[in-house]
Amino acid sequence: MSALLESIDAGFTLPPEWYSDPAIFEAEQRRILWRSWHFVTTTDRLAEVGDRFVWEIAGLPVTLVRAGDGDGAIVAADPGGAQVHVWGPMVWVNPAPDALTFAEWTAGADGGESLEERMRRIGCDVDAYVPITERVWDIPANWKVFQDNTIECYHCPTTHPEFSRAIVQDPERQILGIGGPTWVHHTLPFRDDDRRAYHFSWVFPTTYVQFTGRGFDVGSVSVLGVDRLRHRHIGFGSPSDTPERIAAAQAWLDRDPTIDQDVEICRLVQRALDSGVAPIGRLLAGREHLLTHLYRRIVEMMEA
Ligand SMILES: [Fe+2]
Secondary structure: OOHHHHHHHOOEOOOHHHHOOHHHHHHHHHHOHHHOOEEEEEHHHHOOOOOEEEEEEOOEEEEEEEOOOOOOOEEEEEOOOOEEEEEOOEEEEEOOOOOOOHHHHOOOHHHOOOHHHHHHHOOOOHHHOEEEEEEEEEEOOOHHHHHHHHOOOOOHHHHOHHHHHHEOOOHHHOEEEEEEOOEEEEEEEEOOOOOOEEEEEEEOOOEEEEEOOOOEEEEEEEEEEOOEEEEEEEEEEOOOOOHHHHHHHHHHHHHOOHHHHHHHHHHHHHHHHHHOOOOOOEOOOOOOHHHHHHHHHHHHHHHO
16 A cells, blocks of 8 residues: 555545645546546536537536437537436536446445435435526635535534534534545534434535535536636526526525635635645544545545
8 A cells, every 4th residue: 555545544634735736736637537527517508409518627628419319318529438427407527438437436335325315315306406596616726625625514613604503513413424435425404403404415526416405506616727626506496496586596695605715715725735834634533534535535546
């Protein structure tokens, strides 16, 4: 086993240069980002035969098209052979033809439930929903800074006062689980009704899916460079939602300060990492094991 995996298993983070070195980022593009599954768009953007959707995955151009023959599937015109998976209203892409399928990527650990099975069990039928809201943030940070920040909530009580007024912040009542090799999940109860929970799943390396009882949300990171990313958050609701309800949901998302607070944390963390003075991080044993799980995934893919 490599010295880096030993360090991660001993409870350390990735070394700071993994967040700022352009050469490491280039290797990540080839070995991780272009061989992983990413949420790219929604099916309504490719509704008609011949519709095209142009995107980039970590600098790699991607063109999706609604094919005119056979079953009218959404396929990748570029890069040829890229894998496409439609899950309800979501379109996911893995640029590598020989990489794992979406079902393999989101399978459960040790024969446990898959991500799709989990979403159904907690009451989210993604097929029932359509995109209704969207907001975008540019964040001057490495994609792993975003990932580190989003899959633990120990910063929530201090950073997210509005979120923390709604969600129980006692670590003893928060369930953090490893779903499978490339996804992890959180279940955090609501304060006002502990039968309700905020369900969050992170699908390595760039996408979250969250559910709180009605509709669902997807957040996806477009990796623009070693220290730049664009974060999109798309809210899904019922096809029968009225224009007034949709406008209210968009206004709420536009005002919600939570992600702005994360943008500021990510900016500050990246600045510390870029400065070269930030030491390697030490994780809380048994509390930040989801980060360790994904660091292992990163190193394994880089060393494969
Ligand atoms: Fe946060």
